[in-house]
Amino acid sequence: MKAKHLLLSAILTGAGFTAQAQTTIDLVLNHQFEGASFQYGTVYDLNGTAVSLSRAQYYMSGFELTHDGGQTTSMPDAYVLASGNVSSYSLGMENITSLEGFSFDLGVDAVRNGMGTQSWSAGHPLAAQSPSMDWSWPGGYFFWVLDGDVDTDMDGTPDQPFSLRGLGNVLLTDVNQFTGMSLSGSTITIGMDVNIADWLQTIDLASVFSQHDAGSNNQLISSNTNDETVFTLNASLNTEELTLEESNIYADYQMAYAPTIYYDLATANNVDITVVDMTGAIVLEASKQNPEGNYFIRKELPDGTYLINFTNGEINKQFRFVIKN
Amino acid sequence: MKAVVYFGFFVGVALLLMRCGSAAMSEPIGATNRPLMSEVDSTEFYRVKLGKHLFYDPILSRDSTISCATCHVQELAFTDGLPKSVGIRNRMVTRNSPTLTNVGNRTMFLLDGVNPSLESQVGVPIQEHNEFDFHVLLVIDRIANNPTYAGWARKGYNSEVTEFVLKNSIASFERTLISDNSPYDKFIDGNYAALDNGQKKGMELFFETLNCTECHSGPDFTEERLTNNGLYEVYADSGRMRLTETEADRAIFKVPTLRNIAVTGPYMHDGSIETLEEVIKHYESGGHPHPGKGKEIVPFELTSEERSNLVRFLEALTDNDFLTNPAFRVDY
Numbered sequence: 001m002k003a004k005h006l007l008l009s010a011i012l013t014g015a016g017f018t019a020q021a022q023t024t025i026d027l028v029l030n031h032q033f034e035g036a037s038f039q040y041g042t043v044y045d046l047n048g049t050a051v052s053l054s055r056a057q058y059y060m061s062g063f064e065l066t067h068d069g070g071q072t073t074s075m076p077d078a079y080v081l082a083s084g085n086v087s088s089y090s091l092g093m094e095n096i097t098s099l100e101g102f103s104f105d106l107g108v109d110a111v112r113n114g115m116g117t118q119s120w121s122a123g124h125p126l127a128a129q130s131p132s133m134d135w136s137w138p139g140g141y142f143f144w145v146l147d148g149d150v151d152t153d154m155d156g157t158p159d160q161p162f163s164l165r166g167l168g169n170v171l172l173t174d175v176n177q178f179t180g181m182s183l184s185g186s187t188i189t190i191g192m193d194v195n196i197a198d199w200l201q202t203i204d205l206a207s208v209f210s211q212h213d214a215g216s217n218n219q220l221i222s223s224n225t226n227d228e229t230v231f232t233l234n235a236s237l238n239t240e241e242l243t244l245e246e247s248n249i250y251a252d253y254q255m256a257y258a259p260t261i262y263y264d265l266a267t268a269n270n271v272d273i274t275v276v277d278m279t280g281a282i283v284l285e286a287s288k289q290n291p292e293g294n295y296f297i298r299k300e301l302p303d304g305t306y307l308i309n310f311t312n313g314e315i316n317k318q319f320r321f322v323i324k325n
Numbered sequence: 326m327k328a329v330v331y332f333g334f335f336v337g338v339a340l341l342l343m344r345c346g347s348a349a350m351s352e353p354i355g356a357t358n359r360p361l362m363s364e365v366d367s368t369e370f371y372r373v374k375l376g377k378h379l380f381y382d383p384i385l386s387r388d389s390t391i392s393c394a395t396c397h398v399q400e401l402a403f404t405d406g407l408p409k410s411v412g413i414r415n416r417m418v419t420r421n422s423p424t425l426t427n428v429g430n431r432t433m434f435l436l437d438g439v440n441p442s443l444e445s446q447v448g449v450p451i452q453e454h455n456e457f458d459f460h461v462l463l464v465i466d467r468i469a470n471n472p473t474y475a476g477w478a479r480k481g482y483n484s485e486v487t488e489f490v491l492k493n494s495i496a497s498f499e500r501t502l503i504s505d506n507s508p509y510d511k512f513i514d515g516n517y518a519a520l521d522n523g524q525k526k527g528m529e530l531f532f533e534t535l536n537c538t539e540c541h542s543g544p545d546f547t548e549e550r551l552t553n554n555g556l557y558e559v560y561a562d563s564g565r566m567r568l569t570e571t572e573a574d575r576a577i578f579k580v581p582t583l584r585n586i587a588v589t590g591p592y593m594h595d596g597s598i599e600t601l602e603e604v605i606k607h608y609e610s611g612g613h614p615h616p617g618k619g620k621e622i623v624p625f626e627l628t629s630e631e632r633s634n635l636v637r638f639l640e641a642l643t644d645n646d647f648l649t650n651p652a653f654r655v656d657y
Contacts, residue, residue: 116445117461118492128461128488136448138439168568174650215570255460257387298462 023096024187025075027089028237029082031056034197038084040166040250040262043158046197051205052158053148055134055252055262056084056196059125059141061112062105066179067096079108081125081133084196085248085264086292091190099188101179106174106225107143114139130296131254135167135212140214141169146196146223147254150205166221168214169285173222178233179231191237200230243268243291249319256324258300261308264292265317271310277303297323337376353513353532354544371499373482375474376498379491381655384448384467386413386457392449393495399653403502404583408596412456419455419562421596426584426647427545429500436594437565438551438579443496444489461488504584504647512641520641527638530631535608536621546642548585552619553577555612556593564594577617585647587640601636 031038034045041162043052060080065073077092082190106308107113112126117134118126124139128134143166149158170259183190211217224230254260265271271297275284284299301323310317312316364370379385380393396410396418397403400576403425420436434440440449451464457590463597468474469486477645478486481494508526511519529548542548551565553576560576568574578594598607609632611624627635647653 114441116442116492117448118444118488122487130460130462132452132460134448136440136445137435137454139441139445139448213568213570258460258463296462298466300463300466 004130010184023185024093025091025096025099025191026187027060027080027091028189028191029087030191030193030234030237031084031087032193032195034195038128038194038196039248039264040085043156043195046200046205049154049205050151050158051148051198051200053084053146053149054250055131055145055254057142058082058106058144059108059133060104060106060175061092061108062101065094065096065099067094067210070100071096071321079112079125081129082194083262083294085250085262086290087264087292088292096188097184099183099190100181101177102181102190103177104175105172106175106222107166108141110169112171113141113169122312130258130260130294131252131299135165138167140167140169142167143173144199146199146221150208160206161210162208163210163212164203164208164217164221166214166218167212170214171218171222173225175231176226178231181233183235187239192236193232193234193237195230195232198230199224199256201228213272215283217313221271246291247315247317249308249310249317251321252294252318256322258297259321259323260297261295261319261321262293263295263310263319264316265310267291267312267314269312269314271312271315274309274311276307276309277301297321328620353509353528357458368481368483371477372494372497373501375477375481375490375493376496377653378474378477378655379468379495384471385464386461387459388413390414391457393650396450396456397425399650400503400588400648402426402588402648404589406612407589408591410456412450412453412490413458416455416458418453420592420594422584423581425499425502426500426504426582430545431547431549433549433579436578436581437567438549439565439568443499444492447492447495459464460636471525502647502653504644506646507584507644508641509638510644520638523634524641525629527634527636528641530627530635531638535625535635536623537608539621540580540619541583547580550580551577551617552580553615553617554608555615555618555622556597558615560615562594575617576615583639584642585606585644587643588648601639605632605635625637630634 022295036044038056040054041052043050061078061081063075065075065079072097073094075091075094080091082087082089100289108126116139117126117128133145144164146164147162149161151158152160201224203217208217244264244266248263250262251298252260252262268291270288272287273285273289273295274282276282283301284297286295289295303323303325305320305322308319308321350647358364361624364589383389383392385392396405398405405422408421408422410422412418423436428443434443434446440446448461451459451461465486465488468491475486478484478490482490484490508519508524540547540550540554553564557576563575565574565577566572577652588599590599590601592601605627608622609625609627612618612622
């Protein structure tokens with residue numbers, strides 16, 4: 001990917017273009033929970049109540065950049081499907097030299113929200129995901145998925161599941177304009193802290209159970225996005241800084257017959273992934289994957305225990321998970 | 326040299342042609358005939374063929390036990406005869422399976438019209454816990470592993486099996502499910518003897534005397550008005566409100582087509598009314614009070630002869646060619 005970008009700018013310069021060079025724009029999201037670094041399955045204190053999350057994913061779209069003395073450029077095709085365990089995203093390339101500000105929407109704009117996952121080729125953030133980011137019956141995307149458990153008997157252990165998934169065009173949320181920036185270079189990296197706790201403020205999680213709709217609690221998540229400060233600029237963030245000291249791996253068992261493994265590894269380099277069964281036979285493999293991501297066990301496997309291995313020269317990490325059909 | 330296959334049915338383009346003022350809405354109208362041709366070896370031919378086979382193939386369900394055709398049976402005009410459908414592992418679906426008659430003419434899908442396209446709708450049973458309970462990416466893998474299907478995808482789409490291929494091929498098949506050869510259509514086409522006297526009297530009741538066409542209008546007896554027909558005072562199914570969360574949408578449903586209605590019982594979103602006669606008695610009563618109820622639902626009285634004429638008119642909407650057309654089946 002990087003090599004391709006370089007090649008393209010080389011061609012542009014070589015051809016004698018005097019126009020501004022294409023600048024790669026990256027996004028780094030530092031997910032946290034009230035200042036603590038965010039991890040699935042970790043128990044956090046939310047205003048005196050214990051909560052943990054098993055999934056935190058959301059769409060960002062409608063990016064608009066302010067640059068080079070107040071010009072604006074919109075990026076209508078830049079979609080980010082952000083995950084709580086993943087910090088690095090690429091927005092694409094634009095003709096800008098110095099980035100002064102930007103804004104975006106939480107959710108997916110109405111036109112694309114009505115087009116259906118089948119309109120996108122595999123791998124696009126709007127294509128079919130696992131676990132699903134769309135709910136097929138109303139034909140729209142979950143603008144966010146915040147699934148987890150909340151403590152209802154005040155013993156400090158989350159015991160009751162909640163699932164908040166915003167669905168419906170009314171929830172498309174302008175996120176406050178970010179200004180006063182001055183970033184330049186061949187790659188511009190926008191760094192933001194994302195405080196997941198702020199989305200959940202004032203929501204009575206014990207009474208949520210499953211709300212996949214545009215109802216009042218999902219409207220609260222929408223309004224909390226700005227009234228609280230879920231997204232804040234963090235000019236100094238870059239991917240290297242976010243490299244962990246310890247790897248985090250978590251299995252999402254919403255589809256117990258085909259789980260997704262959420263991982264965030266203590267390395268900045270790509271990894272090879274293999275999935276083996278108990279006899280040691282390889283059932284799935286993928287090479288040169290990002291050191292953070294969501295790996296879908298996209299294969300129908302018999303019931304049993306399996307191991308997923310993440311390796312590169314630096315790390316060698318195993319995680320055990322089960323398949324239950 | 327390419328042979329031309331006539332699937333033996335015609336497309337109703339009447340929808341486009343017949344949209345006149347509201348006075349004309351209460352005139353009987355039939356489908357205007359246009360031959361739908363699909364050339365053998367055309368891309369469309371392979372799209373429909375692939376979609377038809379997928380419609381009948383249980384590999385779309387997680388445990389490979391049921392297919393679309395389990396709940397959408399041709400002889401029943403693609404319904405299942407049950408009050409509410411049953412999915413894998415005998416899981417109960419919350420609604421009655423609707424007919425797929427002329428479903429390609431619809432612009433909104435599901436009983437409350439919340440789904441935007443036939444393509445998107447294919448994803449619903451795949452994902453629903455009570456239906457196929459599966460994941461679209463794993464369905465695609467199963468289809469891609471079938472060399473016959475992969476071959477048809479190549480011929481129809483010049484592509485490997487993708488989500489688009491899966492959804493568009495099934496939708497393409499569904500768009501061929503055209504019914505326009507009922508006795509009523511023959512009558513509209515000028516065959517005056519296609520309806521008997523009682524049916525003609527029933528037709529007059531339907532189009533002129535009663536309010537039916539305020540909702541069941543147009544060539545398919547629906548123009549997708551979203552309303553309520555006073556089935557209950559309190560509904561177990563919240564209708565369109567399940568998506569919009571708006572009180573005004575409570576128990577609001579899409580007006581259903583009445584084509585092939587005599588073979589699609591039991592009736593209503595929950596299959597709670599068994600016969601057409603009882604449906605008419607429901608309308609005669611004026612229904613239960615409900616804030617969303619269409620103002621046209623008001624009590625009226627029919628003699629038993631009139632009621633039976635109206636039922637017999639509705640029976641004249643049954644298109645036997647549609648129910649038996651071999652082009653809608655696969656023969657294993």
